[in-house]
Amino acid sequence: MSDGIRPHTRVALLTLTCIGQFMVLLNNSITSAALPDMQRRLDTTLTGLQWIVNAYVLAVAMLLLAGGVFADRFGGKRVFLGGMAVFTLASLLCSLSATVGWLLAARILQGIGAAALSPASLALLASAYPVPQERIKAIGQWATFSGIGLAVGPAVGGILVEAFDWRAIFLINIPIGVLTLVVGARILPDRRNADAPPLDVPGQVLALLVVGTLTFGLTEAGDHGWTSPLILSCFGATVVLLALFLTVEARVAAPMLPLRLFKHRLFTVSNAAMTVVGFGLMGSGFFFTQFFATVQGHSVLRAAMETLPCTLAMVVSSPYAARIAARFGFRSVVTVGLVLAGTGLVTMAAVHANTPYANVWWRLAVTGVGFGLTMSPLTGAAISSVGPREGGLASGISSTTRQIGAVFGVAVLGAVVRTRQEHGASFGSGLNTAFLTAGVVTLVGGVFTALWLVRQQAPVDDAPETTRTAASQSTVSRS
Template identity: 70%
Template sequence: MTASPAAPAAPVGSRPNRVVLLTVACLGQFMVLLDNTIVGAALPDMRDRLNTGLTGLQWIVDAYVLLVAMLLLSGGVFADRFGRKRVYLTGVAVFTAASLVCSLAPSLGWLITGRVLQGIGAAALSPASLALLAAAYPVPRERVKAIGLWAGLSGIGLAAGPVAGGVLTEAFGWPAIFLVNLPIGVLLLLLGLRCLEETRNPHAPALDVPGTALSVLAVGVLTYALIEGGARGWTSPLILGAFAIAAVLLAASVTVEARHPAPMLPLRLFRQRLFTVSNTAMVVTGFALMGSSFFFSQFFVYVQGSSILRAGLQTLPVSLAMVVVSPYAGRLAARYGFRVVVTVGLALAGLGLLALGTVHADTGYGNVWWRLAVVGTGFALTMSPLTGAAIQAVSPHEGGLASGISSTTRQIGAVLGVALLGAVVRTRQSGGASFEAGLNSAFLAAGAVTLATAVFTGLWLARSRPEESPTGPLTVTAPNEAAAHSR
């Protein structure tokens, strides 16, 4: 009796393999997005247990966001050039190991180090996950559906973060919010090593190491000056020197990018008004959204006296509104045009932030939650159409690059938002104002900048209607969709 032959392995791109790949890609992006919001819920506990102040909390957030912002484009190029599976699994491994470092951190310095490593892992993981999907779904209509599922399922991480962070922190303390990444990371590594197929783009551009290094240093030094300026004094030699060094590094970065044959950030794209305006508005979106959300849990805990768990639940209207509204933003832009939807979205977000600037310790939650929901709705209407506008401004083969740049500008705005709005709060406190008054000033400043940008986009966001494609209107629905790009 002869043994029956073994069943042949499923070919690359077969339905079983695609299901596993989609699961792995979605779960990886879920882990990254969960980390974006789960940390905010734990900031009050970190402040108390690590005996740190506002500056320390700013570094805990910005150390991660800075690395994600400045390495996203390089992560996409790495994935295409050296293999999407390899870069994805490397990102998962680094992110998981960094999460363990964060959970075991005995001091603020170690925690910031772990957050830097997390940012590096996320900058590799996120673009590689989308690149894997793009390679596995070559048919445009199927690819749109797969990316939509990737965006929707992974976006649940945004809504789950505040609740999960509140529950874990209340029960076990802040280290637990990082430990939750370990089982997810181990599962992804086991599934990925066993089931993912390697793909790469042999024509991927060369890496722009000088441009990447200079941009990281420039934004990093600028962030240092903005965060530390409130504590050390804006006119101290160290802070003034940091601003000067950041300006020199930024100028050097622009010069290198202009001369590099394959720049990380092609400056010629900014000759297109639509591209420039959309990315400028995206910087403000990241600035106002991340800068204000940095204070949400702190407001409920330190101003209104909520527990950490209750504060996590109280911040939920922002992320829930974003998850619910984001899938419709692209459709609305296809019907009414980029200019209308973006301007309305920014106006709503700005008004919501201005309304938050008037809440106080005795303001009932029934008069707070709708303000948070308006902010989330406004920014949900804004992000996807802005990315779509940036993509429309360039040639079809540069759409992935435009998407990646759009995400990078949003993340840079987020870095600056945490730094600058934190500086507003600290400056007000140094002048004798209460923490509550400082928060009100920060929310009002974010709202004013957002409303001014709404006027700016209303006047200058030209070519406002998306072009139709064989798969339907151009839509980008992921809350962190442009974090990944592939060529």
């Protein structure tokens, strides 16, 4: 081959990158099964559980594009192995945490490792498979592992927690991570992109502060009150920081978020819809296991297994979404998907402690099918709205907006549950309101895409020669 990589080395490289992405997605969904056990053993509140989930997701969301830039500048091998080392060490620290505070710090570190690991794995695949058709096939396998990691997370988590406790969901990463580091150091090629753009440090810091401050306000509002000085200060600071972020991004030479991309309606609408997908999917998924374990009183393992219809339906429907969109257009498929997902979530608002599982699983399945139909077409819409040299950046931004939506979903729906409880409602009634809220937001998203999601536009090819290619197709992951 012209790139000098032997066929058996390619197979090993593909295997390692798939394992890395599998771990990233597994840790997105495996935590949900352990939340009831974490709450009991760590003696924490719903707010603490929200932060345990959001600490990881927030770190990934805010650093994903930066991870792609680092992979370009310093080489996919170094960033992949560095990310894996950080991820593995953080997993060990998570398992050793005795308090919620230490666990949150370790989860942030774990998210930093994942944010480097995910885009670097795609940078390695892109260089190892220079032939377009072979590259598409390799990325397809990589994406399949993403879906598997997402789907089996609750079941694996339930088994581990049932046999041991919540710490086991992090310990499982350690032997896999060590083996990947040893093999990866021997076989992964070390290549860099000399034309990679510099990292937009001011933009990166401001973006983190904007989302972090808003997330803090939304998450803590239930405990401190929506009109408390602390929460109002957070919301005010968010507005100021957002204005600073937009000012910086409009002036720097190589912004992490080129504002000119939002001139294209298709790009703007697809990313707004992707935020809704993250909000509804992750926000509601945060409570699925808790409903079965806390409201219906099932074991952790049984509760985790009972959430499978959603993730399995999503994994099964997702591969067909791009094909259907190619035939009927982005708008039709995304709108149908959001309406299905929203309908499933609205019907979840009617379940209660005595609802038999036979009358619950189909609601989860409808939700999963709906969300499975949205992600690939929305990513495709974002990519098709920009020039060919910025397709990687567009897909990276699409992935980031989904992660940000997930952070907000967990924060807002958690606040909804706590607010209902403060007014005398039970935890189960609070969950019903949260599911209803997620469903309504998702249905509104469906109306929004039906009205505003247009066909591919002919973008103005004003993109710079260099682009963040590695941050790129990390959106293929279904986190």
